[in-house]
Amino acid sequence: xxxxxxxxxxxxxxxxxxxxxxxxxxxxxxxxxxxxxxxxxxxxxxxxxxxxxxxxxxxxxxxxxxxxxxxxxxxxxxxxxxxxxxxxxxxxxxxxxxxxxxxxxxxxxxxxxxxxxxxxxxxxxxxxxxxxxxxxxxxxxxxxxxxxxxxxxxxxxxxxxxxxxxxxxxxxxxxxxxxxxxxxxxxxxxxxxxxxxxxxxxxxxxxxxxxxxxxxxxxxxxxxxxxxxxxxxxxxxxxxxxxxxxxxxxxxxxxxxxxxxxxxxxxxxxxxxxxxxxxxxxxxxxxxxxxxxxxxxxxxxxxxxxxxxxxxxxxxxxxxxxxxxxxxxxxxxxxxxxxxxxxxxxxxxxxxxxxxxxxxxxxxxxxxxxxxxxxxxxxxxxxxxxxxxxxxxxxxxxx
Numbered sequence: 072x073x074x075x076x077x078x079x080x081x082x083x084x085x086x087x088x089x090x091x092x093x094x095x096x097x098x099x100x101x102x103x104x105x106x107x108x109x110x111x112x113x114x115x116x117x118x119x120x121x122x123x124x125x126x127x128x129x130x131x132x133x134x135x136x137x138x139x140x141x142x143x144x145x146x147x148x149x150x151x152x153x154x155x156x157x158x159x160x161x162x163x164x165x166x167x168x169x170x171x172x173x174x175x176x177x178x179x180x181x182x183x184x185x186x187x188x189x190x191x192x193x194x195x196x197x198x199x200x201x202x203x204x205x206x207x208x209x210x211x212x213x214x215x216x217x218x219x220x221x222x223x224x225x226x227x228x229x230x231x232x233x234x235x236x237x238x239x240x241x242x243x244x245x246x247x248x249x250x251x252x253x254x255x256x257x258x259x260x261x262x263x264x265x266x267x268x269x270x271x272x273x274x275x276x277x278x279x280x281x282x283x284x285x286x287x288x289x290x291x292x293x294x295x296x297x298x299x300x301x302x303x304x305x306x307x308x309x310x311x312x313x314x315x316x317x318x319x320x321x322x323x324x325x326x327x328x329x330x331x332x333x334x335x336x337x338x339x340x341x342x343x344x345x346x347x348x349x350x351x352x353x354x355x356x357x358x359x360x361x362x363x364x365x366x367x368x369x370x371x372x373x374x375x376x377x378x379x380x381x382x383x384x385x386x387x388x389x390x391x392x393x394x395x396x397x398x399x400x401x402x403x404x405x406x407x408x409x410x411x412x413x414x415x416x417x418x419x420x421x422x423x424x425x426x427x428x429x430x431x432x433x434x435x436x437x438x439x440x441x442x443x444x445x446x447x448x449x450x451x452x453x454x455x456x457x458x459x460x461x462x463x464x465x466x467x468x469x470x
Contacts, residue, residue: 076259081344082123082126082129082144083144084117084124084129084143084144085143085144085145085146086117086118086119086120087118088142088143088144088148089117089118089124089132089143090118091137091148092132092133092138092142092143093114093118093132093136095136095138095172096135096136096137096138096156096173096174097173097174098135098136100114100115100118102135103135106131106132106135107124107128107131107132107135109128116285127290129143135176135334135380153169155313156172156175156176156179157273157274157275157309157310157311158200158308158309158310158311158324159172159310159311160310160311160313160324160327160328161269161270161311161312161313162310168380171267171268174264174267174268174397175265175268175270175273175311177262178262178265178273178284179273179275179284179445181262182258182260182262182273182275182282182284183275183277183282184438185258185260185278185282185426185430186258186275186280186282188430188451189258189280189429189433190279190280191434191435192433192434192442192443192451195437195442195443196433196436196437196440196442197454200257200279200280201255202254202255202256202279203255203256203257203278203279203304204225204255205219206221207225207305207308208305208307209305210306211326211327211329211330215330215333215334215337216337216342218302218305218334218432219334219337219338219341220337220338222301222305222334222338222342223338223341224253225255226248226251226252227251227254228248228251228264230246230341231311233339233360233372233373234344234371234372234373236373241290241291241373241374241433242290242291243290243375244290244291244294245285245290245293245294245297248294248297248298249297249427250428252283252297252301253427253429256279256280256281257280257281257282257283257301257304258280258281258282258283258427259282259283259284259285259297259427259429260282260283260284260285260425260426260427260428260430261284261285261286261287261424261425261427262284262285262286262288262425263286264286265284265285265286266286266287266288269280269313270286270311270312270313270314271285271286271288271292271299271301271313272284272285272286272296272297272311272312272345273285273298273300273310273312274300274303274308274309274310274312275309276303276304276307276308276309281304283297283301283304285297285300289375289380289406290375291374291375292377292406293338293376294339294374294375294378295335295374295377295378296312296335298334298338298339298362299312299331299332299334299335299336300312300331301334301335302330302331302334302335303327303331305334306327306330306331308327310324310327312328312331329398332381333385335378336378336382336385337382337385339372339374339378339382340372340374340378340382342381343468344372344388345372345383345386346380348368348371349368349388352386352387352388353387353388356384356387356388356389356390357388357389357390358389358390358393359389359390359393360383360388360389360393360399361413362376364412365380365383368383376402377402377406378397378404380393380394380398381394384410420466421465422452422453422454425453426452426453430469431452431467433449433461434448434452435463435464437458437465438464445457445460448460
């Protein structure tokens with residue numbers, strides 16, 4: 072019997088389903104071909120039914136499209152009931168791009184899954200889930216100054232602790248804020264892919280354990296973003312936020328974004344501390360401020376010049392036009408040019424950067440107390456190699 076006779080018959084893929092799955096996920100033919108290492112003509116041929124992919128290639132496509140391999144054999148498209156995106160507060164061109172929204176929705180679903188995992192782990196180890204401080208609930212009509220200072224108290228992070236940081240160490244401020252937010256029952260995750268879609272942060276207000284997902288930005292910007300997203304929880308407003316904000320928008324979204332920006336600035340630069348340094352606001356706001364002076368004030372408060380100028384405008388030290396027309400475009404351009412150091416090659420650091428200490432600690436505690444097995448811990452942490460789990464346990468002192 073020849074080799075041809077021994078070869079199994081090709082699997083009966085439905086070419087229409089191959090195309091449907093790709094389009095559902097928002098992938099192009101070129102992206103699909105590049106992912107599995109074939110010419111794009113092959114992908115076209117598979118979707119026409121002229122050729123059929125190997126099982127290995129079809130499984131790679133299913134993973135790439137986020138669909139079940141078995142769906143490639145269906146006669147008709149499955150009926151899918153999906154949760155929608157949280158409200159999109161971005162205002163830049165292309166914010167409603169369907170393909171980008173599909174990608175962001177995947178990140179949202181991933182974040183929601185981590186929350187479910189965390190809640191299960193809290194139950195496994197028989198620990199109470201920290202409750203978000205209900206006395207922080209606010210509305211856009213309430214005084215942002217009061218709530219910013221109340222948040223400092225709730226987070227146990229007095230301004231004196233921020234002021235005591237060395238300026239060169241302020242790149243760690245996002246990690247400090249993240250840890251403080253986790254201590255009051257916020258699941259803080261990081262997903263650098265958000266930057267591809269001009270998203271700086273994503274907040275999902277579900278109780279207990281509301282979620283903040285933030286992107287890779289310059290450290291000073293990350294600190295501001297985290298506080299902006301925290302303010303969304305204070306307002307009980309789930310949202311996708313972008314780096315660009317509306318200037319004079321009267322819409323509800325515009326009011327919310329402005330309140331959240333003011334909250335972040337008021338948290339980082341308390342009014343009383345600014346007045347102690349510079350005196351009360353002038354009777355007439357200054358038309359501008361030079362870079363040297365702005366830099367010096369920003370260094371005093373251990374914040375970025377961008378955050379500092381927002382605060383000076385809010386408190387009427389500086390005319391708004393200087394920020395909106397002169398400095399804001401410059402700040403945004405500089406922030407877009409910032410490049411992170413890339414993905415950490417150290418697995419423990421990589422896992423912590425994405426999942427945070429609280430989530431990682433829950434997994435390791437459940438593993439250490441025998442509530443879950445090693446393979447379950449790997450699944451919770453999104454790792455496949457058992458060696459990486461050992462490294463993480465050693466790094467976190469759980470070995």
